Amino acid sequence: MRKKLLVLSILFGFVSLLVFRFTIFSPSNVEANKFLFSATYSEQAGYEQFVKQLPPQKWDELNWESPFYMENGGLPRVIRNCDAYIDVNDLLVKQEAPEEELHEGSSGVQQEARKKIALTFDDGPNRTSTVQILEILEKYDVKATFFVIGQNVEKYPDIVKAAADQGHEIASHSWSHKNLTKLNNAQLHAEIDQASTAIFNAIGQYPTSYRPPYGAMNDQVRNEITLNPILWNIDTLDWQHKSPAKTLASVKAHAKDGGVILMHDIHQQSADAVEAVIQYLLEENYELVTTGELYK
């Protein structure tokens, strides 16, 4: 009789757990595979689903100490304050990490699925920061694209050659960094052709793509220039804030598959950011490619 009771109570416990897991903590639009079945996670799910979706003016009316009710008639949960929420979030990141490592550990198939991102450096080269960046790129065996200014190429052809020899793409950023939309056709061609010649003299190859200074383009520029125009979709604003930490934060916030990151190799602070940026992208399983590779 005792044994029967024991078995029954274990069975009851098990069934209760299942009910608890599948009904009470199953808000309809939370991805099942992200669900960790813990009270802390349900608090986060509740926060994500309901609190964040409210208009900001509603937030003030919310009393963070009051019970928070899950959808599907779930148990009341208390979200104590925002700080507690952030702790929970950190906890979840740590809990999810091993699963990601497993994915990275698998072979061939996973390699193909690697996200691609292009690091691009404008306005160089110079004798100091460009050279440092090349050393870091070599250390991590990753490729980048340098949008060089023709005048600088003429000053430092050996650096451009070294970059090309390392497998980086050398692209044009015009001869003297003029706003191309403000030029007549003759001036426009002079800006592009002089730069292309300087690049050819340095590396024995003409560039196939260019980035207009300031990203400034119009129909005239598009029609007249036969090189591929390459802009960017992740602007680190490194030239403006000159802070390696902000450059890294910007990459962390915006990195995506197919991303083209804009940096400038002529600033020391940009060179100082490069190693951490590369480390972050590799940790996130990005393959760093040239823009030619990205858009081929």
Ligand code: NI
């Ligand atoms: Ni520029």
